[in-house]
Amino acid sequence: xxxxxxxxxxxxxxxxxxxxxxxxxxxxxxxxxxxxxxxxxxxxxxxxxxxxxxxxxxxxxxxxxxxxxxxxxxxxxxxxxxxxxxxxxxxxxxxxxxxxxxxxxxxxxxxxxxxxxxxxxxxxxxxxxxxxxxxxxxxxxxxxxxxxxxxxxxxxxxxxxxxxxxxxxxxxxxxxxxxx
Amino acid sequence: xxxxxxxxxxxxxxxxxxxxxxxxxxxxxxxxxxxxxxxxxxxxxxxxxxxxxxxxxxxxxxxxxxxxxxxxxxxxxxxxxxxxxxxxxxxxxxxxxxxxxxxxxxxxxxxxxxxxxxxxxxxxxxxxxxxxxxxxxxxxxxxxxxxxxxxxxxxxxxxxxxxxxxxxxxxxxxxxxxxxxxxxxxxxxxxxxxxxxxxxxxxxxxxxxxxxxxxxxxxxxxxxxxxxxxxxxxxxxxxxxxxxxxxxxxxxxxxxxxxxxxxxxxxxxxxxxxxxxxxxxxxxxxxxxxxxxxxxxxxxxxxxxxxxxxxxxxxxxxxxxxxxxxxxxxxxxxxxxxxxxxxxxxxxxxxxxxxxxxxxxxxxxxxxxxxxxxxxxxxxxxxxxxxxx
Numbered sequence: 001x002x003x004x005x006x007x008x009x010x011x012x013x014x015x016x017x018x019x020x021x022x023x024x025x026x027x028x029x030x031x032x033x034x035x036x037x038x039x040x041x042x043x044x045x046x047x048x049x050x051x052x053x054x055x056x057x058x059x060x061x062x063x064x065x066x067x068x069x070x071x072x073x074x075x076x077x078x079x080x081x082x083x084x085x086x087x088x089x090x091x092x093x094x095x096x097x098x099x100x101x102x103x104x105x106x107x108x109x110x111x112x113x114x115x116x117x118x119x120x121x122x123x124x125x126x127x128x129x130x131x132x133x134x135x136x137x138x139x140x141x142x143x144x145x146x147x148x149x150x151x152x153x154x155x156x157x158x159x160x161x162x163x164x165x166x167x168x169x170x171x172x173x174x175x176x177x178x179x180x
Numbered sequence: 181x182x183x184x185x186x187x188x189x190x191x192x193x194x195x196x197x198x199x200x201x202x203x204x205x206x207x208x209x210x211x212x213x214x215x216x217x218x219x220x221x222x223x224x225x226x227x228x229x230x231x232x233x234x235x236x237x238x239x240x241x242x243x244x245x246x247x248x249x250x251x252x253x254x255x256x257x258x259x260x261x262x263x264x265x266x267x268x269x270x271x272x273x274x275x276x277x278x279x280x281x282x283x284x285x286x287x288x289x290x291x292x293x294x295x296x297x298x299x300x301x302x303x304x305x306x307x308x309x310x311x312x313x314x315x316x317x318x319x320x321x322x323x324x325x326x327x328x329x330x331x332x333x334x335x336x337x338x339x340x341x342x343x344x345x346x347x348x349x350x351x352x353x354x355x356x357x358x359x360x361x362x363x364x365x366x367x368x369x370x371x372x373x374x375x376x377x378x379x380x381x382x383x384x385x386x387x388x389x390x391x392x393x394x395x396x397x398x399x400x401x402x403x404x405x406x407x408x409x410x411x412x413x414x415x416x417x418x419x420x421x422x423x424x425x426x427x428x429x430x431x432x433x434x435x436x437x438x439x440x441x442x443x444x445x446x447x448x449x450x451x452x453x454x455x456x457x458x459x460x461x462x463x464x465x466x467x468x469x470x471x472x473x474x475x476x477x478x479x480x481x482x483x484x485x486x487x488x489x490x491x492x493x494x495x496x497x498x499x500x501x502x503x504x505x506x507x508x509x510x511x512x513x514x515x516x517x518x519x520x521x522x523x524x525x526x527x528x529x530x531x532x533x534x535x536x537x538x539x540x541x542x543x544x545x546x547x548x549x550x551x552x553x554x555x556x557x558x559x560x561x562x563x564x565x566x567x568x569x
Contacts, residue, residue: 014181014182016182016184034230037229037230038229038230038231040229043228043229044183044184044185045182045183045184046184047184047187047195047199048187049192049195049196050189050190050192051190051192051323065196065199065200066196066199067203068199068203068206069199
């Protein structure tokens with residue numbers, strides 16, 4: 001299922017784009033940048049603002065600086081995000097088990113950041129989500145993603161943990177991963 | 181239509197200003213074509229696409245020329261255009277032809293050119309072109325620089341008086357090091373020469389032909405130049421200061437340069453511009469201000485006057501900046517060093533001066549943080565508004 005606001009298509013071919021980078025979710029932004037640079041219509045239509053790209057800012061912040069620039073971002077399923085956060089937590093040699101970690105977990109969802117993003121592509125369905133964008137701006141330029149992003153949440157979480165995460169991120173799941 | 185041909189790293193100040201002003205134009209329903217580019221695209225060329233061959237700067241000019249449709253054209257140009265400029269052979273920096281070609285091909289259009297260079301009007305004078313300086317590379321990484329403390333600490337026990345750091349090989353840097361060595365004051369300074377291994381056998385090898393102006397000073401510079409090749413420089417940092425091609429001047433300042441500033445009181449700031457009348461104010465000046473050294477600039481004519489007029493304290497009561505008015509670059513460089521020789525030689529005098537004037541250095545940092553960037557922003561904005569109304 002493609003999750004996009006339909007009024008964003010067709011993509012105006014004079015659009016300027018920038019990336020909103022979300023923690024643990026930016027697997028394909030480089031590939032998208034590469035596509036934009038290879039595609040004749042968009043090769044000079046991408047801006048890089050290092051400060052916003054380094055600091056995990058919100059789309060609202062970006063729009064204040066660049067009101068007419070279109071924001072491209074990629075999102076990932078919340079189970080993966082929690083898994084990555086836990087991995088990161090463990091790297092610091094801290095002691096909570098996954099159950100305890102989830103028990104003490106404070107949601108920090110992608111929804112807070114992407115409110116004003118224009119083109120949101122899901123990592124799990126990147127080719128499918130990117131297709132209408134590609135169709136508008138450069139259907140002759142292939143979108144080569146390389147290895148697919150795969151995360152089997154059932155392998156990493158117990159059923160009660162899956163359910164807890166689903167509770168934390170109900171809105172996000174409803175919006176992007178209803179059928180996940 | 182807006183096209184971003186390429187960008188330098190950390191140019192948020194100019195990029196945001198560019199888009200802010202274009203947004204304002206859009207709200208006035210004005211039509212325009214806008215192109216933003218780093219001058220390296222013109223100097224070294226670029227790949228139009230990752231799959232295509234590298235093309236030189238002429239193709240970028242042609243791309244812009246071919247894509248101009250509207251009557252109003254806005255060019256946002258970062259950095260300088262003066263690599264290998266020889267003012268005795270070339271009437272103006274060769275690379276500027278790539279820009280003037282655009283104007284020549286569209287004489288019926290109105291152009292607004294944002295530039296990192298001050299005084300670009302000295303080279304470009306077209307009735308249909310308005311030049312708007314938007315601050316040099318000193319504006320890059322404004323946010324990160326602003327986060328630095330305005331408190332300056334020095335090691336008052338150091339035996340070094342001055343700093344002179346030289347990364348990229350440029351004539352003014354080779355000549356400054358030669359002058360220092362010629363005056364036998366090299367041991368008073370913390371010096372670097374990252375191009376030491378590339379030094380030619382003879383100073384004269386750097387010049388396509390020897391301008392009369394240099395001939396007059398050749399004996400003086402030669403004496404020092406011949407010492408450079410065997411000199412053991414105190415600073416031997418790697419030329420590759422920017423990891424992953426990521427230009428982080430603030431990281432370089434914090435991690436490497438800060439100790440050099442803490443152990444010196446004066447700096448011979450070998451800026452990027454030297455021969456050219458259109459000059460660039462860069463992070464080299466910024467580092468000197470944040471590092472709290474008395475600045476003696478080895479750069480283009482009028483550079484000191486520009487900063488003084490903006491409101492920066494250039495320590496006129498301590499430093500003889502009369503060199504700033506001298507046309508001949510070699511005499512300017514020679515005068516900058518020789519007329520301030522006491523500041524490069526008498527350590528107790530300089531340390532005492534520094535202590536007495538410490539608050540002025542801190543005020544200069546405050547000036548940079550609170551006024552300078554805003555002045556650059558307002559100057560560009562006001563000029564843009566007045567020429568687009």
